[in-house]
Amino acid sequence: AQSVTQLDSQVPVFEEAPVELRCNYSSSVSVYLFWYVQYPNQGLQLLLKYLSGSTLVKGINGFEAEFNKSQTSFHLRKPSVHISDTAEYFCAVSDPYQGGKLIFGQGTELSVKP
Amino acid sequence: EAEVAQSPRYKITEKSQAVAFWCDPISGHATLYWYRQILGQGPELLVQFQDESVVDDSQLPKDRFSAERLKGVDSTLKIQPAELGDSAMYLCASSLPDSTGELFFGEGSRLTVL
Numbered sequence: 003a004q005s006v007t008q009l010d011s012q013v014p015v016f017e018e019a020p021v022e023l024r025c026n027y028s029s030s031v032s033v034y035l036f037w038y039v040q041y042p043n044q045g046l047q048l049l050l051k052y053l054s055g056s057t058l059v060k061g062i063n064g065f066e067a068e069f070n071k072s073q074t075s076f077h078l079r080k081p082s083v084h085i086s087d088t089a090e091y092f093c094a095v096s097d098p099y100q101g102g103k104l105i106f107g108q109g110t111e112l113s114v115k116p
Numbered sequence: 117e118a119e120v121a122q123s124p125r126y127k128i129t130e131k132s133q134a135v136a137f138w139c140d141p142i143s144g145h146a147t148l149y150w151y152r153q154i155l156g157q158g159p160e161l162l163v164q165f166q167d168e169s170v171v172d173d174s175q176l177p178k179d180r181f182s183a184e185r186l187k188g189v190d191s192t193l194k195i196q197p198a199e200l201g202d203s204a205m206y207l208c209a210s211s212l213p214d215s216t217g218e219l220f221f222g223e224g225s226r227l228t229v230l
Binding site: 006034036043044045046047048051053092094096098102103104105106107108109 | 120147149156157158159160161164172207209211216217218219221222223224226
């Protein structure tokens with residue numbers, strides 16, 4: 003069985019500062035990894051995904067994430083955040099052989115202050 | 117741009133009443149998911165459909181919850197009777213059959229049980 007741990011429940015940061023949201027996963031098989039973003043009272047939107055290949059993955063809105071197999075981590079980064087990045091961010095994992103079902107972490111609330 | 121439609125967006129009900137949520141996935145998406153998101157937590161899968169068949173309902177509380185997708189298109193999630201602990205956001209998502217975990221989410225239905 004897979005599980006996902008997001009190490010920070012809340013991350014406050016000032017506008018234009020860099021940010022890293024941490025995610026560790028546990029699995030006995032190879033997995034696909036994802037980051038989704040959720041704005042208030044809305045559904046989830048895919049930011050980026052890692053399926054295979056290059057361990058550095060670039061997504062929308064200037065975000066990127068790095069897959070580290072030895073550390074079982076998939077941390078999300080952005081070099082300079084904007085007020086509009088304020089949202090809840092979810093790391094998720096799926097088993098390639100289990101039909102696309104996603105298992106989510108608990109979420110990290112990113113709060114960007116002016 | 118095609119979207120996953122959900123209704124109602126908000127529902128307030130008293131405990132012991134029945135409640136139903138409706139979801140219309142993106143056209144051509146054979147796989148449909150219902151997730152429950154309790155405030156401050158990540159989404160948890162309730163049920164997964166492939167066309168009209170249930171693929172996974174292991175986390176669905178079957179004594180009070182039911183889900184159907186009779187013609188393999190839209191879907192209904194029902195709760196009867198509702199309990200206070202059912203207060204949550206109910207998210208519907210859809211994906212292509214060969215999905216690698218990229219799910220498209222609706223805006224969700226927020227349930228408050230009084």
